[in-house]
Structures are given as C-alpha cells and as structure tokens.
Amino acid sequence: VRGIIISREDTPNTMRAYGMVVEGEPEKFSFVMIGNRLGMITEVMRRNELYAMLPSLARVDVDALEEHLRASEWHQTVVEISILGRVEKEGGRVRFARRASPPYPGEPFVPAPNDVVERSLTKDRDLLLGEGVGGFQVYMPLEAFRKHVAVLAMSGAGKSNLVKNMLLQLHTLPLRPGVVVLDMHGEYGALEAAVGGRGRVEVVDLAEVKIGFSQLTPGDLRLLLPNISDPRLEAYKKALREAKEKGITTLEGFRDALESRAVGPQKGGGMLATMLREVDALLDMGVVGEESYPTFEEWDLSTTTLIFDASSLLGLSEVLHFKASYILKTLFAKRREGRIPPTVVFVEEAHNLFSERGPARVVGERVAREGRKYGLSLVLITQRPSHISQTVLSQCNTHILMRIMNPNDQQKVRESVEGASQSVLNSLPVLETGEGILVGEAVNFPIFFRSPKVDLPNQNLSYKELLEEFYRKRGAVERATPSAEDALEGL
Numbered sequence: 001v002r003g004i005i006i007s008r009e010d011t012p013n014t015m016r017a018y019g020m021v022v023e024g025e026p027e028k029f030s031f032v033m034i035g036n037r038l039g040m041i042t043e044v045m046r047r048n049e050l051y052a053m054l055p056s057l058a059r060v061d062v063d064a065l066e067e068h069l070r071a072s073e074w075h076q077t078v079v080e081i082s083i084l085g086r087v088e089k090e091g092g093r094v095r096f097a098r099r100a101s102p103p104y105p106g107e108p109f110v111p112a113p114n115d116v117v118e119r120s121l122t123k124d125r126d127l128l129l130g131e132g133v134g135g136f137q138v139y140m141p142l143e144a145f146r147k148h149v150a151v152l153a154m155s156g157a158g159k160s161n162l163v164k165n166m167l168l169q170l171h172t173l174p175l176r177p178g179v180v181v182l183d184m185h186g187e188y189g190a191l192e193a194a195v196g197g198r199g200r201v202e203v204v205d206l207a208e209v210k211i212g213f214s215q216l217t218p219g220d221l222r223l224l225l226p227n228i229s230d231p232r233l234e235a236y237k238k239a240l241r242e243a244k245e246k247g248i249t250t251l252e253g254f255r256d257a258l259e260s261r262a263v264g265p266q267k268g269g270g271m272l273a274t275m276l277r278e279v280d281a282l283l284d285m286g287v288v289g290e291e292s293y294p295t296f297e298e299w300d301l302s303t304t305t306l307i308f309d310a311s312s313l314l315g316l317s318e319v320l321h322f323k324a325s326y327i328l329k330t331l332f333a334k335r336r337e338g339r340i341p342p343t344v345v346f347v348e349e350a351h352n353l354f355s356e357r358g359p360a361r362v363v364g365e366r367v368a369r370e371g372r373k374y375g376l377s378l379v380l381i382t383q384r385p386s387h388i389s390q391t392v393l394s395q396c397n398t399h400i401l402m403r404i405m406n407p408n409d410q411q412k413v414r415e416s417v418e419g420a421s422q423s424v425l426n427s428l429p430v431l432e433t434g435e436g437i438l439v440g441e442a443v444n445f446p447i448f449f450r451s452p453k454v455d456l457p458n459q460n461l462s463y464k465e466l467l468e469e470f471y472r473k474r475g476a477v478e479r480a481t482p483s484a485e486d487a488l489e490g491l
C-alpha cells in the first residue's frame with residue numbers, strides 16, 4: 001500500500017497517524033514506513049464523503065446514486081497507523097529506536113521492507129514462531145527465557161501446536177537450554193519420533209516420579225494430605241525423625257513401625273488409627289519411594305528434551321500437584337548447584353497447577369519470583385488465564401496471545417499483559433487457529449504471526465480422521481478374528 005498521512009482529530013502525533021490509501025489494499029498488522037518511522041496498520045476503515053453528506057440513508061436509491069453521481073468513485077480507504085519507532089540504517093545494519101517525531105500531514109507512507117521489520121523486532125533470531133502479514137519472519141529471541149513466558153489462549157486456538165514447534169526448534173539449537181515439559185494430556189510424546197537422531201526426547205510417566213522416603217518432610221505431608229491437623233502434623237514430624245534414626249528407608253517400613261508403636265504416638269487411640277489410614281492412603285498414591293526419582297542426573301539435559309507425561313494421573317489432583325512440585329523443586333536445586341544447564345520448563349494447563357488455590361502454586365510462585373536468578377524459566381500454557389495465580393502470571397514478561405473469546409480471560413490479559421494495547425486486545429477474539437500476537441520485553445513491539453502446523457505422527461487428527469482411525473483399527477481386528485462361519489468351516 002501507498003498513501004499519504006492525513007490530518008484527523010489530534011493526529012498525526014508521536015504514537016498514531018491516519019493515512020489515506022492511494023494504491024493497494026491495506027492489511028491489518030502489516031507494516032509501513034513514513035520517512036524513517038516504522039508503523040503498523042492497526043485498523044482499516046472505508047469512507048465515502050457522498051454518503052456522509054446524505055441525511056438519511058433509508059431514502060437513498062443506491063442504484064441512482066451510482067448512475068448519476070458515480071458514488072463508488074468517492075470511496076476512500078483510511079488506515080490507522082500505530083507509530084512504533086524510528087529505523088536507522090547504518091551500513092547493512094538496521095537500528096531501531098522507540099522514539100520518533102510525528103510525521104506531517106501529506107507525508108507519504110509505503111510498505112516497510114521485510115528485512116527492516118524483522119530486524120527492528122529483535123536482534124536475535126532464535127525461535128521462528130511464524131510469518132507476519134507481508135511474509136516477514138517472526139522470531140522470538142532466547143532472551144525471553146531470562147524471565148518467564150506465558151502462552152494464553154482459549155481451547156483449540158493452537159497453543160500446543162505452537163509449543164511443539166518451539167520444542168522442536170529448541171531441541172536442535174546449537175546452544176540450547178535444558179527443556180522440560182509437564183505434559184498434562186500426553187500429547188508431546190510424539191516429538192520423540194519427530195526429532196530423528198538429533199539428541200534424545202525422553203518421555204517419563206509422571207507416575208514414576210517419586211520422592212525418597214528419607215527426603216519426605218512434614219511439609220510434603222501437608223501437600224499430600226490436605227485434611228491433616230496440626231497435632232497430627234507434629235506427631236508425624238516426631239515419627240519421621242524417629243524412623244530416620246532407626247534406619248527405616250521405606251514408607252512401608254514406616255507404616256509397620258507406626259503400627260507396632262516403635263515410632264510416633266506411643267499410646268494407640270484415635271490419632272494413631274487416623275495416621276495409619278493416612279499412611280495407607282500415601283502408599284496408594286505411589287508418591288514415596290526408597291530413592292527419589294528422578295534426580296535429573298539420569299539424563300544430559302544439554303542434549304535431552306524431557307517430557308513428563310501426566311496423563312496417567314488425570315483426576316489425581318494431590319498426586320499431580322505433589323509430583324509437579326517435586327520436579328520444579330528439584331530442577332531449582334540443581335540449577336542453584338549449577339549441575340544442569342539453564343532450563344526452560346513448559347507447563348501445560350498451567351491454570352490447573354498454578355491456580356490461586358492449587359498446592360503446586362507455592363512452588364510455582366517461588367520459581368516465578370526467583371527462578372530467573374538461577375536460570376530456571378517457566379513457559380505457562382493455559383486456556384484459562386483468569387484462573388491462574390496472579391503472582392505467577394505477573395512474573396511473565398513475554399506473552400504469546402492467541403484467540404481469546406471469554407470476557408474474564410480478556411480482562412485478565414488486559415490487567416496483566418503490559419504492552420497489550422487496545423488494538424491488540426480487540427483483535428484477540430477474531431484470531432484464527434494458529435494465529436498469535438507476540439507481546440513483551442523480548443520484542444520491540446507487539447507483532448502478529450501465523451504459526452505453521454506441526455505434523456507429528458498420529459497427532460492433530462481431525463474428528464473425521466479420529467473416527468476413521470477407530471474404524472480402520474477395528475476393521476483390522478475383525479479381519480484378524482475369524483467369523484463364526486469361517487470357524488465352522490475350519491472344523
């Protein structure tokens with residue numbers, strides 16, 4: 001598009017200008033240059049002065065207007081341009097500065113070259129998120145992981161697909177961080193086949209994750225047994241200490257010692273009975289082992305992407321929260337000791353784990369607040385931004401926003417995403433699947449992108465494909481099972 005800046009309301013100013021389009025069809029979220037200023041088209045409007053002059057459209061004979069006055073020749077297209085900053089070219093380099101002088105009315109605007117947009121957005125082209133309007137590439141710099149990242153969008157907007165794309169790229173970076181995924185629905189395991197021989201993708205069933213008995217603290221018990229009373233907690237504290245002194249190394253052993261009154265309350269009675277019931281419940285949960293697993297010494301995080309598949313724990317809220325907390329705590333400790341590389345933890349369904357009331361929130365908030373000091377970053381992925389702990393969300397400095405329709409979630413985005421301007425917020429409900437807006441400290445201005453679809457084996461099936469797959473599998477089973485007649489014939 002080409003056009004000229006016009007004078008309208010209090011514009012042009014340093015932030016905003018309106019332009020009359022002279023040539024071409026403008027697209028929302030495309031970029032223009034006004035002199036050396038970089039601008040983004042944030043809205044496209046049609047005007048027609050002839051219609052503006054008519055007092056009542058109800059009485060207008062549109063055909064007659066066209067015939068006698070050629071009304072359509074009065075059509076105009078006006079764009080709203082958000083002025084993002086100033087671009088200076090030094091040699092082959094592009095330097096972007098946030099401040100720009102206001103253009104004058106009458107100044108021309110022209111499409112911005114793709115390389116200028118790409119290079120103004122960020123210095124580092126690390127993770128390719130997708131393509132912007134006009135075909136330039138939208139990269140997220142690794143620098144975003146110095147703090148935390150949130151991917152916020154309604155269900156089906158394309159969050160997981162985008163994350164798969166990020167994971168595949170992170171996995172093959174020459175200088176890569178550790179990557180750990182808390183995969184609530186078991187949808188990332190298919191990455192294993194997709195990465196080929198480059199490094200490893202290790203899928204660990206979250207059910208296998210256990211804390212060693214010797215590391216079990218009364219605080220852990222509070223997390224696992226939400227109804228525990230203070231006197232009982234005291235009794236456990238004493239009992240655990242005694243058990244460790246006696247060299248007991250398993251929860252089973254602890255239970256036996258408790259029952260035979262070798263540890264814990266010496267008198268029997270109600271408390272002991274309750275404790276035994278609680279320890280039985282703990283045994284059923286399968287959260288305590290003889291040794292802790294994992295210790296993160298099992299893998300080389302500089303080459304291995306670790307996926308914790310939580311799908312087998314669906315509905316076991318306390319267990320899930322406990323094990324996720326254990327993973328985060330352990331990673332935090334390992335980072336502090338410098339035993340693993342700076343690591344990014346992707347948390348799917350983060351509104352579950354880090355809800356305002358969820359037990360894992362405590363660890364989540366700690367990592368959110370202090371993680372960056374130690375190079376442990378979170379990527380929170382959620383379809384219910386309004387349900388996630390404000391403390392956790394407010395520590396995110398980079399946001400990827402995709403389609404959001406729910407007014408409460410939009411409100412939460414408005415409150416907690418710095419840099420989400422009105423025009424960004426307005427566009428959230430109309431984004432298509434896979435489309436997103438990258439906002440935040442890691443980039444110089446909010447930018448729209450379309451992410452590519454990642455094709456992993458057996459993933460992203462449409463509903464029809466899901467049905468087909470079922471009937472194909474069943475067909476195969478039926479063919480393999482002889483019918484009654486075939487069976488009789490064989491006799």
Ligand SMILES: Nc1ncnc2c1ncn2[C@@H]1O[C@H](COP(=O)(O)OP(=O)(O)OP(=O)(O)O)[C@@H](O)[C@H]1O
Nearest residue numbers: 154155156157158159160161383434451452453460
């Ligand atoms: N960029 C894309 N291009 C085309 N199709 C896409 C794209 N991203 C996602 N899809 C499709 O849209 C559907 C939903 O995508 P996805 O599972 O990533 O959404 P989600 O936001 O993670 O949803 P949920 O919150 O329910 O987990 C999938 O069938 C996926 O294949």
Ligand SMILES: [Mg+2]
Nearest residue numbers: 156159160161
């Ligand atoms: Mg998803």
